[in-house]
Amino acid sequence: xxxxxxxxxxxxxxxxxxxxxxxxxxxxxxxxxxxxxxxxxxxxxxxxxxxxxxxxxxxxxxxxxxxxxxxxxxxxxxxxxxxx
Numbered sequence: 001x002x003x004x005x006x007x008x009x010x011x012x013x014x015x016x017x018x019x020x021x022x023x024x025x026x027x028x029x030x031x032x033x034x035x036x037x038x039x040x041x042x043x044x045x046x047x048x049x050x051x052x053x054x055x056x057x058x059x060x061x062x063x064x065x066x067x068x069x070x071x072x073x074x075x076x077x078x079x080x081x082x083x084x
Contacts, residue, residue, distance in 0.1 A: 011057060019049045 003024065007017040027045050029036045038046075 012053070016053055016056060019053060023050055023053075 003017055006012045007014065012020065023046055024040065030038050045052060060081050
């Protein structure tokens with residue numbers, strides 16, 4: 001439900017919601033099913049996906065917003081006039 005809410009409020013897009021759900025399933029299996037073995041390769045991928053999601057949600061979204069703000073300010077500023 002929390003993942004669906006994050007998607008609905010626009011904090012994550014469809015692909016990230018899909019990644020997060022897959023991470024949730026692997027984490028739940030590893031935590032609650034004692035006979036589950038998570039391979040090294042799967043654990044490495046899960047960690048990479050989790051880091052990418054955290055970067056996107058907490059770093060790149062804000063960085064992109066600042067980028068757009070700078071671009072919008074420069075577009076609104078009067079153009080410099082070159083002397084003859």
